[in-house]
Amino acid sequence: MSDWQTRQGRLYLQDTPVATIAEQSGTPLYVYDGTIIQDRVNRIQQAFPIFNILYSVKANANLAVAALIRQQGIGVEVASEGELETAFQAGFTPDQMSFAGPGKSHAELARAVDSGIDLISVESSAELARLTKLAQTAGRKVSVLARVNIAEHALQAQEKMGGRPSQFGIDVEHVIEVLRQHKSEWITYRGIHVYAGSQILSSDALIKHFSAIYSLAIHIAHQVGFELACVNFGGGFGIPYHTQEQHLDIAEAGRQICHKLQHSGIELFLELGRYFVAESGIFLTRVEYVKQSKGINYVITNGGINAFARSAMPWANTHRCESVTGRDQTPTDHYTVTGPLCLPADILAESVPLAHPVPGDILVIRDVGAYGYSMSPQLFLSHTAPAEVLYWNQSCHVIREPHNIQTVLAGQHIPAGLL
Numbered sequence: 001m002s003d004w005q006t007r008q009g010r011l012y013l014q015d016t017p018v019a020t021i022a023e024q025s026g027t028p029l030y031v032y033d034g035t036i037i038q039d040r041v042n043r044i045q046q047a048f049p050i051f052n053i054l055y056s057v058k059a060n061a062n063l064a065v066a067a068l069i070r071q072q073g074i075g076v077e078v079a080s081e082g083e084l085e086t087a088f089q090a091g092f093t094p095d096q097m098s099f100a101g102p103g104k105s106h107a108e109l110a111r112a113v114d115s116g117i118d119l120i121s122v123e124s125s126a127e128l129a130r131l132t133k134l135a136q137t138a139g140r141k142v143s144v145l146a147r148v149n150i151a152e153h154a155l156q157a158q159e160k161m162g163g164r165p166s167q168f169g170i171d172v173e174h175v176i177e178v179l180r181q182h183k184s185e186w187i188t189y190r191g192i193h194v195y196a197g198s199q200i201l202s203s204d205a206l207i208k209h210f211s212a213i214y215s216l217a218i219h220i221a222h223q224v225g226f227e228l229a230c231v232n233f234g235g236g237f238g239i240p241y242h243t244q245e246q247h248l249d250i251a252e253a254g255r256q257i258c259h260k261l262q263h264s265g266i267e268l269f270l271e272l273g274r275y276f277v278a279e280s281g282i283f284l285t286r287v288e289y290v291k292q293s294k295g296i297n298y299v300i301t302n303g304g305i306n307a308f309a310r311s312a313m314p315w316a317n318t319h320r321c322e323s324v325t326g327r328d329q330t331p332t333d334h335y336t337v338t339g340p341l342c343l344p345a346d347i348l349a350e351s352v353p354l355a356h357p358v359p360g361d362i363l364v365i366r367d368v369g370a371y372g373y374s375m376s377p378q379l380f381l382s383h384t385a386p387a388e389v390l391y392w393n394q395s396c397h398v399i400r401e402p403h404n405i406q407t408v409l410a411g412q413h414i415p416a417g418l419l
């Protein structure tokens with residue numbers, strides 16, 4: 001499966017060399033191929049026909065990307081007010097939305113209740129209490145999923161978020177007691193939600209994981225005494241960041257999971273981010289300097305971890321990095337590729353084989369469509385950037401106004417035909 005084509009040492013986006021796009025739009029630059037996104041969404045729709053599929057907008061919160069995905073007929077999972085607004089502007093309706101996240105504010109929950117969002121996942125006893133009050137004040141019964149932090153088991157996720165102490169979800173050891181405690185005329189328990197980790201590459205692990213979640217949901221509903229109407233199985237489907245890794249066998253995982261759940265009689269949800277968008281994106285950065293320091297070759301570029309933070313995350317995969325100059329690409333040596341920041345962690349890739357990089361060359365970092373732009377210091381989850389205050393001359397000065405949601409959305413354009 002090769003989405004991006006390299007011809008004579010040049011990487012192409014369809015028929016255009018990506019270096020030409022970099023010349024036109026400047027660097028650093030994110031470029032996404034929408035056809036790859038459409039392909040990944042199609043694959044999931046075909047493999048999991050009995051599921052309602054949601055896009056986790058945190059993976060890539062660009063309005064046009066979200067609108068492109070919505071156009072393929074899937075819903076959306078949001079985790080902040082900024083993402084909620086993004087989803088609305090990309091054309092999603094409340095009945096297509098799920099709201100998760102461990103830190104929903106009073107205002108965010110109120111907005112979710114007022115908008116009539118279809119699925120609200122509660123992640124703690126305190127959140128359930130807050131939501132109950134809000135529902136009572138609004139005079140509106142709210143249905144919820146309990147997000148469960150499962151026990152450690154066979155989940156082979158490279159980036160784990162559950163199965164251990166965590167801010168996400170209600171621990172499986174306490175969830176029955178918490179749900180019993182908060183039974184009220186204002187809350188309907190609709191089912192459970194589990195999202196335990198990301199970057200799962202084993203279809204076997206996925207099949208076992210889904211089966212365990214389903215059994216757990218039945219058990220919890222029975223013990224608490226509600227009718228199980230729905231299970232959100234989360235997502236976490238991985239992509240091969242390295243050449244040694246294999247694609248997840250989606251067709252096989254989908255076949256076995258759907259076979260097991262086809263007569264469950266409940267609504268089934270999947271929420272995916274990385275799988276839909278990661279491989280569609282590349283990050284282009286221009287070489288400013290090449291130098292040696294104490295035996296290591298450095299290529300210093302104009303795109304740092306402020307624009308692509310994933311490369312500095314200790315748990316994240318190293319992304320493939322290559323030159324797209326069109327010159328002979330036979331590597332001459334290994335190079336550490338950095339950004340321009342005054343920060344030792346500003347490393348985009350280490351020990352990359354490159355062919356004589358020179359200033360002006362364009363380097364490409366692959367598979368950045370998910371958690372690339374969106375996870376870089378500003379705007380992750382479409383949160384607004386905070387204000388900055390300086391104490392000077394015996395008083396406090398606001399030296400940067402906080403952004404607002406308009407700032408987050410400003411400058412983005414949805415191409416004609418997507419909305």
Ligand SMILES: Cc1ncc(COP(=O)(O)O)c(C=O)c1O
Pocket residue numbers: 056058059077100101195197198199234235236237271272273274275370
């Ligand atoms: C609750 C929830 N659902 C879905 C996702 C998307 O995960 P992935 O990109 O691994 O599919 C995340 C990612 O953090 C998440 O927190």
